[in-house]
Amino acid sequence: MFSDRRDAGRQLAARLHRYSGTNVLVLGLAGGGLGVAAETAASLGAPLDALVVRELTLSDGAPVGAISEGRVRVLDEAAVRQAKAGDEEIRGLERRARADARTLGLRLRSGRPRRPLTGRAAIVVDDGAASRPVLDVACRDARAEGAARVVVAVPAASPADVDNLRTVADEVVCLLSPAFFTTASDFYLDFRPVAEADLTRLIVRAAEYTA
Structure with a gap:
């Protein structure tokens, strides 16, 4: 404990x-x-x-992967298929999640790399x-x-x-x-x-x- x-x-x-x-x-x-x-x-x-x-989460709350503020993404292909999520939806999730991650990273570091x-x-x-x-x-x-x-x-x-x-x-x-x-x-x-x-x-x- x-x-x-x-x-x-x-x-x-x-x-x-x-x-x-x-x-x-x-x-x-x-x-x-x-x-x-x-x-x-x-x-x-x-x-x-x-x-x-940041986790990649569909509108219904289903997690389908995660993305970093850098260049890395992990996608659960089985979860994507099960949710019947299209490529455009996944790309949109990635763009928003990575932008959010990078913005938070800059705030936490006070703008430093x-x-x-x-x-x-x-x-x-x-x-x-x-x-x-x-x-x-x-x-x-x-x-x-x-x-x-x-x-x-x-x-x-x-x-x-x-x-x-x-x-x-x-x-x-x-x-x-x-x-x-x-x-x-x-x-x-x-x-x-x-x-x-x-x-x-x-x-x-x-x-x-x-x-």
Whole structure:
């Protein structure tokens, strides 16, 4: 059990201590993941950045994939066929979702570009295992940006999600993975949403003591 996202971030850092002092960048998934990642990065003395991924969701609420603020998209072709979604509808979803992701990324970084990943190890952090397409896209995005190694770090996830993550990441660090897993919030005493202004402050504060 974690008291809050900061506690989860510190506990993750203890399992990632071998990356302290190395050429690493901690990437927090925009939202609660960034709250965890900020504490992990601080404990490791590593730089922090946000990674924005948006789910592709049809008008009826059916998820069909995810897209990053970069160049990466993962589409669930079976879900698209089942929903009978046309190419134009999917392209429209992609345009809107990517524009939204890029806009949010710029706001979180106060207009600054993403930190370079080339040759670095990327530690992708969430506050729990997000939907499979989201973390899949996050890992692929880091790889596309030049990461030499991709590590996924989550406080809690189901065994099935951990197995899936191992197919897209070089390493998966998960502190709690019980067979009875339902939702990540079950493992936090405080799982309140994190306001965008607070996320921006986390990035600004991290930039003050890392390069």
